[in-house]
Amino acid sequence: MTTSFDEHRLKRDRVEGLLTERGADSLTLTSPGALSWLLAGARVQVSLVGDPVVAAVLRRGGDDEIRVFGNERARIEAEELPHGLTVTSPRWDQPLLAEPTRASPAALREADVAFELQDLRASLLDVEIDRYRLLCQEVTAMLGAALESARPDHTERSLAARLAGGIVALGADPLVVLVAGRERLGFPHPLPTESPLGDLAMAVVCARRGGLIANVTRWIRFRPATNEEGDAQARLLAVEADFFAATKPGALLSDVFAASTAAYAAHGLAPDTWERHHQGGPTGYNGRDPRATATTSNIVRADQAFAWNPNAPGVKLEDTVIVRADGAVDVLSVDPGWPSAEVHGLTRPAIREQ
Structure with a gap:
């Protein structure tokens, strides 16, 4: 039986291949579609027209980080996320992610690889x-x-x-x-x-x-x-x-x-x-x-x-x-x-x- 964590790992392997192909150190996911795909169908929004309350920072070789606002963490961890992920929580009045830096192309944002991510999502398990x-x-x-x-x-x-x-x-x-x-x-x-x-x-x-x-x-x-x-x-x-x-x-x-x-x-x-x-x-x-x-x-x-x-x-x-x-x-x-x-x-x- 495939668990939500198994599903996450299979998709994470696809992302690892993308990072290797692009010679990148990390990829940050912020859209509802990309996050829900990676996290085995997790609900990542509160308002359906609002930004997700979750973000994912995926690093080549591991040491990934799932960012969740502090006021949402208990529910998100208990009801949405696959078990075994590393979660960090900024306070609700702080940015979900640090201000992006573009000093190195090794740190990819979702928009940098939008086409490739569509292809990663295409073949369903x-x-x-x-x-x-x-x-x-x-x-x-x-x-x-x-x-x-x-x-x-x-x-x-x-x-x-x-x-x-x-x-x-x-x-x-x-x-x-x-x-x-x-x-x-x-x-x-x-x-x-x-x-x-x-x-x-x-x-x-x-x-x-x-x-x-x-x-x-x-x-x-x-x-x-x-x-x-x-x-x-x-x-x-x-x-x-x-x-x-x-x-x-x-x-x-x-x-x-x-x-x-x-x-x-x-x-x-x-x-x-x-x-x-x-x-x-x-x-x-x-x-x-x-x-x-x-x-x-x-x-x-x-x-x-x-x-x-x-x-x-x-x-x-x-x-x-x-x-x-x-x-x-x-x-x-x-x-x-x-x-x-x-x-x-x-x-x-x-x-x-x-």
């Missing part, structure tokens, strides 16, 4: 994939239950409140909760309002637990689909299948992006559809790690998590998946109770009619 799968399954089931009970006269905010509460009840952080009723489906990121759901609605959640972020989008309809809606859904499913087909270990993310965005025109949608909203990309300890573009030079890795979100007017798809070494796509956020269709051997969500 088996224990991380297990943790991720359970989170995605629970979040997707909660989302399905909340949508099943929704009604056309319910407001976007009332549905969002249920979704946010459901995420917290799962022991997760509601990082993103979006709801769009019929009147607001044209907005790429529809923060919920008092508008009613109407006859067609979309819900998007991004929920973080154990450091990992589940990304899921689902739709409900309160009337039969029109021919145009059914056609748009079928075309976007074909676009998504091309996204998955292009996402192979060893491929440049920029090449994956180019092949995938070209799929819109290939499947009868406007060629510039992809320009209207971002298309997703690698995920895991950050919502997108990084967001894919035509210039993203990261390489797809085996056992890497992705959350592509192809979208067109009135339709959007999003699930959290793992890309395996052989290129197979392992969908983590499958809800057996949700209506679905088989597309190129994968179970893909349909729009629920109720």
Whole structure:
């Protein structure tokens, strides 16, 4: 059984390799994603929009130091950190880290190696994939239950409140909760309002637990689909299948992006559809790690998590998946109770009619 300390050591070994490669003496980690990855899913923030209350100073050969504000130390050590780490604590009114010095390039900051750290995080360990799968399954089931009970006269905010509460009840952080009723489906990121759901609605959640972020989008309809809606859904499913087909270990993310965005025109949608909203990309300890573009030079890795979100007017798809070494796509956020269709051997969500 892999313990949190085992997980930490395996990741620490990856960092040691980076330090050796760069000829550096130390690396300081300060972002929520990097810290939570290193510390086996530890919660390192109090305010979800605030800076972490933890920092890590990793030194080549060992003698690492986990810095935690003194007023947070008891809880962080008892509930979050792997055992066996060296923790030091400045007082709450003092800086978490000493003022950085740039006298020597041997002392790296996170920003100096941001690209390399994305690559270190890319291939998930088996224990991380297990943790991720359970989170995605629970979040997707909660989302399905909340949508099943929704009604056309319910407001976007009332549905969002249920979704946010459901995420917290799962022991997760509601990082993103979006709801769009019929009147607001044209907005790429529809923060919920008092508008009613109407006859067609979309819900998007991004929920973080154990450091990992589940990304899921689902739709409900309160009337039969029109021919145009059914056609748009079928075309976007074909676009998504091309996204998955292009996402192979060893491929440049920029090449994956180019092949995938070209799929819109290939499947009868406007060629510039992809320009209207971002298309997703690698995920895991950050919502997108990084967001894919035509210039993203990261390489797809085996056992890497992705959350592509192809979208067109009135339709959007999003699930959290793992890309395996052989290129197979392992969908983590499958809800057996949700209506679905088989597309190129994968179970893909349909729009629920109720």
